Each structure stands twice: as structure tokens, then as C-alpha cells.
Amino acid sequence: MDATKEHNLKTNKTLYEAMMDQNDDEVIRICRGIAKGALHTLTIHGDTVLHVAIYQKQTKLALRLLDMVPPSDNYKLTWTNHGGNTVLHETGTNNKTVPVAEEILRRAPMLLDMTNREGETALFYAARHGKTKPYMFLHDEFCKGIDGQDLTDLLRRDDRFTMLHLAVLSRNYRVAYDIAVNHNDLIPEKDAEGMTALQLLSIIQPEIKPKSSFKRFMFKLVQSDPNPPRYIIHDIKRLKKEKYASEWALKLAVLLIEKDNSWKMTESWTENRGSRFRDYKAEQKTITTLEGSHDLNADTPLLLATRFDSTDIVKEILRMYPQAVEHVDKEGHSVLHLAILHRRIEIIDIVENMKFPLERLRGKLDKNYNTLLHMVGYKEDHLKEDIRHPAKELKDDQLLYKRVEKLTTTLDKSTRNAEQKTPLQVFYEANEQLRTEAKDWMVENATNCSIVAVLIATVAFTSAYQVPGGPDDFGHPKLKDKSMFVLFTLADAISLSTALTSVIVFLNIATSPFHFKDFESHLFEKQLLGLILLITSVAMMMVAFAATLVLTISNKGKWSDLTLYVVSFFPVLVFMYSYLSYYMDMIVNSFRELKKMIGQTVIWFRKIWEYKPQSTHPIDGLGYSRSRSPV
Structure with missing residues (x-):
């Protein structure tokens, strides 16, 4: 017995390694020497050789293994692994094994309605894995085989999760849309946690419309494709797949919002509100957060989409049902x-x-x-x-x-x-603790920037007295007639003045009382001003440095001078990127407010321009002419 077990272990090891190496001929040779052949149990989880071949997307090998099964043994294709999955279930894990599924169903059509330990049919299994091609094939076969019978039990799992729920969770919106269209009775169904498919879609934040302007622009340039060719660049492949997913996510969202009536269910504005004159001291309650005990399944899709930042879902819900804006949670x-x-x-x-x-x-x-x-x-x-x-x-x-x-x-x-x-x-x-943290951060930032600004000012001040080329016999700069010398002088002067000005700004920040109103009114703007002055000072110092290099070691070659400029300004670019990224939101908001002000001004002037005074005479108001005599 021990010798037999040892022999089986060696056989399984050799067979497993051959499958990992995708050596089909070796796998077939070994299987022919085993009693069960292609249905030999290979893994510790009860998977047969055919199970593993299908799972590894080895379509050709799987078809060859099926040919090894004689027609009299087709019933053995119903063998399952420890999870209850048949070989037909495994075809639902990838898009390349549809031919294998066709051959399996030709040999053993009874596999179509067999379920695993979780109550999933092969069709359900394909939907859970989000694989479009096997799902479409198996669904067509289901519709042919069932012949108009009720599919209710086959579309639900033992734990109340439906096929639509799991397709949404797998992010395959194409499959989920097809399920919702063909089996719209699943749309209002709730899973084990009381969530509908629309509620789940609201939580997982599908990217229906990219938030990035660059990504929106790229979406216009590429065609959506779930399976782009291999020769395409990886980033383009990703964009094609993401565009495909976003298009179907929009279709799915529109369909679910239209068919899901859960948006009508909401809490009352006044339920359990109590009296406004009660003793509040006995009831010390605070906001219940998501990390607490909040019951998400009690929320409508609109509120869930708001919580989880699914802005596109919110737009679609309010576009179809604007009255849903009055939803409230518990x-x-x-x-x-x-x-x-x-x-x-x-x-x-x-x-x-x-x-x-x-x-x-x-x-x-x-x-x-x-x-x-x-x-x-x-x-x-x-x-x-x-x-x-x-x-x-x-x-x-x-x-x-x-x-x-x-x-x-x-x-x-x-x-x-x-x-x-x-x-x-x-x-x-x-925000009291946040104010303290902000104060410490701004003081430390102002102190560090002040030190940098003083160092730059020292260098700029020293450079003013040690000009490139040195002085002549009369104490005048030797290179004063060069155009680059004028650039050096201006850059050095600007660097010195902006550095000293930034020091004053940062000292003003460091000595501020840091009241709440200070943060709101001017502190943040002062820090931005100080950083802009400091960046300008660094930039001008680099200009002066580049001008000095051109004056002293330039060989009048365009490429060499360009290299000097790039090398000189590289630290400036790094410095700007490191600091200004913190303030981009404020800069963008400033431009946004400016745009609103300009728009309102234009509207105001247009109203004045189009204004036509109307008569307030009572007879004119009745539609009579002033010149007409009363009867």
C-alpha cells in the first residue's frame, strides 16, 4: 500500500510539473499510463487532470484529454472536486475554453443544471468570475435546455446572492447588463445583506465618466475593446478595457435606476424626532460613521452613492428621478x-x-x-x-x-x-487639534523656508561683488559689454530682493497668533506668496548661474548652451513641483471663482443692455392707447 501511494505521489508530481511547463505531449503520455486517464485526481482538492487543464486555459490540451474519455465513460464527466465544481464549472473561469464547454455539453448535457456546494450552476459560476464569452454560451444553452421553464432557483445561490449581484461585484458590467435585461426579476432582489444590485453598484464606485480631463481626452482617441490585440502598447490596452467597462457601467446604471424602485423607500423627515424643548443633556449622541454600526442596506442607492463618492450614479438617479433628492437615512x-x-x-x-x-x-x-x-x-x-x-x-x-x-x-x-x-x-x-497641528506645520515650514531664503540671499549678495570674469584695472567688470552679463546682473538682483522679501513674509507667518480667522483670511495666502517669492528667487539664482556658465565656459555652441540651461534649471523644476502641488487646489479654486465673477458680470451687463423700459400708465396696462379718448 505504501509503495502504491509513493508511486502515485511521484506520478502526480511528474504530471503536475508537465502541466505547469505546458508540455502537452508529456501530459497525454502520462495519462495514457493511468487507469482513470484524463479523469485522474491530480490535486489535494480533488481536481482531475481535466479540471486543471481547463483552469489553466490550455484549450488544446483539454480537448485532447476529452478525446481520451470513451463515450461509455461520459457519465464520469460529472465527477466533482471537493468544492463540488464539475469540469463545466471550470470553463466559466476564462474566455478561452468555450470550445471545451461545447464538447463537454455534447457528451454530458446533464452538467448544465448541476450545482456546486454553494448552489452555483456553471452559468452562475461564469457570471461570478465575470467572464463574458462562457457566460453568453452557457446562457444560450440554458435557454435551449430549459425550454421556457422557471430559472428562478438556478439564478440564485443558497446564501440568497443572485447571479446579478455577483456579476456586479465582479465588475463585469457587460455580463451584469445582460443578466438584468434577460432576468429583470433579479433587479429588486436583495442579497444576504439586504442589498440590491443598484445598491452594490453605488458602493463599488464604477468609473462611468473619468474625473481626469486627460483620461477623458484619451477615451475620445481610443476605441473600447474588452480583448485588445497583444501587439498594442500596455497603456493603450488598459485604456481600451477601461473605456469598454465605463460604457457598459453607464448602460447598467441607467437600466438598474430605471427598473429598481428602491429609491422610493426612505425614512421620514419627522419620525422619532421628539420635541425641540426636551432635555437634551440626557441624550449625548454624535454622528454615526461608516466605521461604526451604520446599517448600509437601509440606505437608498442615492445615499449610498453619495457616501461612496459614486458621483455618476448620483447624477443618473437625480436625472431620472429628481424627487429622490429628498431621501433621508435612519x-x-x-x-x-x-x-x-x-x-x-x-x-x-x-x-x-x-x-x-x-x-x-x-x-x-x-x-x-x-x-x-x-x-x-x-x-x-x-x-x-x-x-x-x-x-x-x-x-x-x-x-x-x-x-x-x-x-x-x-x-x-x-x-x-x-x-x-x-x-x-x-x-x-x-478643529481645535487640527488648528494646533496646522500652526506647528506652518511655523516649521516658515522657519525652514526662511533659512533657505537667507542662504539664497547670502549667495546672491556675494555674487554681486564677485562678478564673472572679474574686474579690470579700473575696477569695472571685464564682461560688462556682454549681453549675458546684463542678464546675470538682473537675475542676481531679482534673486536677492525676492529672497529677502520672502524672509519677511515667512517671519510674519511665524509670529502670527494663528486664530481660526487667520487661517481663513490670509495665512494660507501669505504662505503661498512666500513660496512663490522663494521659488522666483531660486529660479533667478539658477538664471544667474546659467549666465555665468555661458559667460565663462561657453564655446558658442547651441547644443552646449542648451545643455547648460537644462542642467541649471532642473532644480527649479523639482522645487516647483514639490511645493506648488500642495496649492494647486487653491489656485484652481481662485480661477474658478474668477470665472464665476466674470460670468455674473457678463450676465449683469447683458441685462442692462437688453433692458427695455415699460410704461406704468394704468390705461397702457389694460392694452389701450393713450391717445384714445374714453367713452
Whole structure:
């Protein structure tokens, strides 16, 4: 017995290695010497040789192994591994084994409705793995074999997950769309956690429309393709696949939003709100976060999409059902409450442009009597990981507070929540530690930049007295008639003046009292000004350095001079990229506000230009002419 086991282990080792090396001839030779042949158990999980060949996408080998199975042994194709998967199940794991599935079903059609230990048919298995070609083939075979019978049990797993749920989770939106079209009764079905397919789609954040302008431009240049040719560059392949996925994600989202009526279900604005004059001290509640005990399946798809930043889903829902904007969750949070809590600025923009719904949402309170302004003081913990430094985080929160303040009513500014706190109190208490961190960061940053600026000023000041080429016998620079010398002088002077000015700005920052209003009004702008001056100083110092090199060692060759310029300015580019990236949002916001102001100014002037005074005479208002005499 031991000798037999040892022999089987050696055989399995040799056979497994041959399959890993894709040595088909060796695999066939070994299988012919085994009693079970292609159905020999190879792995510790009960997979046969045919199972493994199919899973490894070795289509030719799998067909050759099937030829080794005599017609009288076709029933043995129903053998399963320890997970209950038949060889037909394994064809659903990749797109290259459809011919193998055809041959298997020709030999053993009973495999079509066999399920594994989780209650999955081969069709279900293909949908779970997100493989389009085997799913399409098996679905056609299902429709032929079932002959109009009810597929309900075959489209659901034992744990209540449907085929549509798992296709959405596998991110194969093409398969999910086909399932939703052919089996629309699955659309309102809920999984084991009480989630519909639309709710799951809202959570997984499908990229329907790329947020990057560069990516949107690239999408216009390439054709969508789920299986691009091998000879195409890897990045182009990825773009083709991503465009294909985004197109089908949009189709799926539109279909699910249209057919899924779960958006109609929402909590009441007033349910369990209690009295506004009760004793709040006995009830100290705070915002329930995602990391806490919040029940996600109780939220509508709109609220879930807001929580998980699926902006495109929010747009589509509000486009089809604008009345869904009034959804609230069990905590009484509206879509605006959640957008502010999770800092979903784009979603705030969408709701803000819906003028009438905004009027209905602006004064709403949640069940802890938090207004929209209160929500600015709260923040999910995971958002802090996206912020590069505390000063910018505090500045962004202050800008958001000012923006929300314009949206809310005057009463909201003094409304107290269940903890008897006004919005401003909540904001200050929540951001006190952040203010301290921002203060330390800005002082340290200002100190370090001041040291750099002083060093640059010292170098620039020294360079002014040690000009390139040296002085002549009369103390005048020898190279003063050269055009590059003028450039050197100007660059050195600008470098010195901007460096000293930046020192003054950074000292002003370091000695600031760092009140909350200071961060909102001028501190961040001063730091940006100081950095711009410092970058200018470094840039001018590099210009002076390049001019000196050209004056002293240039051989009047264009390529050599160009090389000198590139080498000289490289540190400037690195410096600018390292620091200005922190402030890009503020620069972009500044341009955005400027654009809005210009647009409003244009509208104002257009109204003045098109204004036509109308008569206020009472007779004119009745449509009579002034010249007409009354009867």
C-alpha cells in the first residue's frame, strides 16, 4: 500500500510539473499510463487532470484529454472536486475554453443544471468570475435546455446572492447588463445583506465618466475593446478595457435606476424626532460613521452613492428621478448632510444647481438636530488620509463652512443640536487639534523656508561683488559689454530682493497668533506668496548661474548652451513641483471663482443692455392707447 501511494505521489508530481511547463505531449503520455486517464485526481482538492487543464486555459490540451474519455465513460464527466465544481464549472473561469464547454455539453448535457456546494450552476459560476464569452454560451444553452421553464432557483445561490449581484461585484458590467435585461426579476432582489444590485453598484464606485480631463481626452482617441490585440502598447490596452467597462457601467446604471424602485423607500423627515424643548443633556449622541454600526442596506442607492463618492450614479438617479433628492437615512441625514459629512464637493454642486430641491433641503435637521452647518464640523476618519498637511485641511473646511453658510437659512447659524451646540461651536471644537497641528506645520515650514531664503540671499549678495570674469584695472567688470552679463546682473538682483522679501513674509507667518480667522483670511495666502517669492528667487539664482556658465565656459555652441540651461534649471523644476502641488487646489479654486465673477458680470451687463423700459400708465396696462379718448 505504501509503495502504491509513493508511486502515485511521484506520478502526480511528474504530471503536475508537465502541466505547469505546458508540455502537452508529456501530459497525454502520462495519462495514457493511468487507469482513470484524463479523469485522474491530480490535486489535494480533488481536481482531475481535466479540471486543471481547463483552469489553466490550455484549450488544446483539454480537448485532447476529452478525446481520451470513451463515450461509455461520459457519465464520469460529472465527477466533482471537493468544492463540488464539475469540469463545466471550470470553463466559466476564462474566455478561452468555450470550445471545451461545447464538447463537454455534447457528451454530458446533464452538467448544465448541476450545482456546486454553494448552489452555483456553471452559468452562475461564469457570471461570478465575470467572464463574458462562457457566460453568453452557457446562457444560450440554458435557454435551449430549459425550454421556457422557471430559472428562478438556478439564478440564485443558497446564501440568497443572485447571479446579478455577483456579476456586479465582479465588475463585469457587460455580463451584469445582460443578466438584468434577460432576468429583470433579479433587479429588486436583495442579497444576504439586504442589498440590491443598484445598491452594490453605488458602493463599488464604477468609473462611468473619468474625473481626469486627460483620461477623458484619451477615451475620445481610443476605441473600447474588452480583448485588445497583444501587439498594442500596455497603456493603450488598459485604456481600451477601461473605456469598454465605463460604457457598459453607464448602460447598467441607467437600466438598474430605471427598473429598481428602491429609491422610493426612505425614512421620514419627522419620525422619532421628539420635541425641540426636551432635555437634551440626557441624550449625548454624535454622528454615526461608516466605521461604526451604520446599517448600509437601509440606505437608498442615492445615499449610498453619495457616501461612496459614486458621483455618476448620483447624477443618473437625480436625472431620472429628481424627487429622490429628498431621501433621508435612519439618522435623518439628507443627501446634502452626507455630501458635506463625506466632503463630496461634486455632489454638493449637483444639488446646489437644483434650485427648488435646494430650498426644501437647506433648512432640514437630522435626528440629532444637526443642520447642514453642523455637518461641516464632523468628518469621517478615512478622509484625513487624503489630506497632505493640516493647514490645507483646515483651510478647505473653512471654505466649505462659508459655502454651506450661504446655502442655509439665517436661523441655522444659531440652531443648537442635541448636544446644545451651535454650528460654530461644533466646528471650533472639532478643529481645535487640527488648528494646533496646522500652526506647528506652518511655523516649521516658515522657519525652514526662511533659512533657505537667507542662504539664497547670502549667495546672491556675494555674487554681486564677485562678478564673472572679474574686474579690470579700473575696477569695472571685464564682461560688462556682454549681453549675458546684463542678464546675470538682473537675475542676481531679482534673486536677492525676492529672497529677502520672502524672509519677511515667512517671519510674519511665524509670529502670527494663528486664530481660526487667520487661517481663513490670509495665512494660507501669505504662505503661498512666500513660496512663490522663494521659488522666483531660486529660479533667478539658477538664471544667474546659467549666465555665468555661458559667460565663462561657453564655446558658442547651441547644443552646449542648451545643455547648460537644462542642467541649471532642473532644480527649479523639482522645487516647483514639490511645493506648488500642495496649492494647486487653491489656485484652481481662485480661477474658478474668477470665472464665476466674470460670468455674473457678463450676465449683469447683458441685462442692462437688453433692458427695455415699460410704461406704468394704468390705461397702457389694460392694452389701450393713450391717445384714445374714453367713452
